[in-house]
Amino acid sequence: MNSELILVDDDDVLLVIFEKMIHKVDPGIKLIPFNSGKKALSYLSTIPESGTNRYLLVDINLKDMSGWDFLNELVERKDKFSKVILITSSVNSSNPITAKKYVPVIGFFEKPLTFEIIHQILNLIGQNSTEKKE
Amino acid sequence: MRKDEKPYHILIIEDNLGDYILIEEYLAENILEPDLERVETFHSAKQLLEDKGKKFDLVFLDLSLPDLSGEQLIREVLELTEGIPVVALTGFSDLDFSIKSLSLGISDYLLKDELTPVILYKSIIYAIQRSKFIDDIQKSEKRYSDLFQLSPLPMWVYDLKSLRFLDINQAAVDHYGYSEEEFLLMKISDIRPADDLQLMDQALKAYQNGEKLDPKNIYKHKKKNGDIIKVEATIRNLLFNDREAVLVLVNDITERLRYVETIEKQNQTFREIAWIQSHVVRAPLARLLGLVSLLESEISDQFEETTTLVNYIKDSAIELDEIVREISKKSENIAPLEKP
Secondary structure (H helix, E strand, O other): OOOEEEEEOOOHHHHHHHHHHHHHHOOOOEEEEEOOHHHHHHHHHHOOOOOOOEEEEEEOEOOOOEHHHHHHHHHHOOOOOEEEEEEEOOOOOOHHHHHOOOOOEEEEEEOOOOHHHHHHHHHHHHHHOOOOOO | OOOEOOOOEEEEEOOOHHHHHHHHHHHHHHEOOOEEEEEOOHHHHHHHHHHHHHHOOEEEEEOEOOOOEHHHHHHHHHHHHOOOOEEEEEOOOOHHHHHHHHHHOOOEEEEHHHOOHHHHHHHHHHHHHHHHHHHHHHHHHHHHHHHHHOOOOOEEEEEOOOOEEEEEOHHHHHHHOOOHHHHHOOEHHHHOOHHHHHHHHHHHHHHHOOOOOOOEEEEEEEOOOOOEEEEEEEEEEEEEOOEEEEEEEEEEOHHHHHHHHHHHHHHHHHHHHHHHHHHHHHHHHHHHHHHHHHHHHHOOOOOHHHHHHHHHHHHHHHHHHHHHHHHHHHHOOOOOOOOO
């Protein structure tokens, strides 16, 4: 599967872990890590809209902005192509309920990411992708 | 005519034997068996009343005795009789003095020269009945006064026009620190903190415009020592000595509110701890579990011992994760308190 996944988490160690785990499952996927929400948002504004979906794995509790702020920004930009999978290390039971209110959100997972969850995430991307699996 | 069969116990304080016999005869005409006792001087009357004062239904008192007479006699006898009706017998028609004797507290006065059996009997019946009524009224008044005075909660009555305190109970004196005399010179605005006076004026104006007074509300009051307390006041309108007045009963809820506030603060801290549990503690834990998963996948099966050790780390981390989740779940039940 030749797709792209943008990783947004302020925990640098977790970014490395995610990359390694995801590549173990799918070595072909292109991973673009960011340790801040703002950096990820400015990256998104630099790439031209290609008409195909792009996928983001976003931690809810970022240091510079919350995952909700991140989503609000996407909604404000009328970004139709960014699809977000939220992850959180918190076990706050109201989070999944809030997540459902956001159109860009296609998935919600609690940390730690296990290989099982990574499979689920990659499946979600596959299902929502316009490209066919190779 | 049928005679009254009640066994009246009557004390006759009369030094003149002739007068006594006359009274005795007149009484016998209307009362079947009057139980009479006679003394001739104030001194012996005093002894008798001190011994068994309570047993008499009525006392006849001649206003000129050998050892005491006139106003002083009346005063001293009334002090001894304590509520037993006293009827004065006078040999001279001094109307002014007789009227004055009524104001001193005697029940009736009879002029010896004009005495008849009917007048005498009537006077006895009236005096005894009236004394019973007065006694009942006094008891009833005392009951109401006790309810007010002995209330463990501060109570007062204030004049709706002048806003002055008209009556105040002991609990209010104890609670607010002002003496009763001080209170009676004050207005209700004197126990309100300065920033509440406007509110008070508004409420009073609203009342004068026909709105009802809020029957139950929480107010701030100021004690003599300057302490501000929060009270729940129950308010009723009433007529007090023909003046439009308000009866107020207050319950100091300062402590209760403070207590609630403390609990609320503690709960806030609990929720903060819960958040730390839920998020901050879990962050490095998630990292640890991720690393373990990764490590697990890196080690080939031939390093059996290392795999076992990695599993131990994994189990410990999962156990810790479960504990954190448990704590987090429990803390979600701490809801904010409803403000009273």
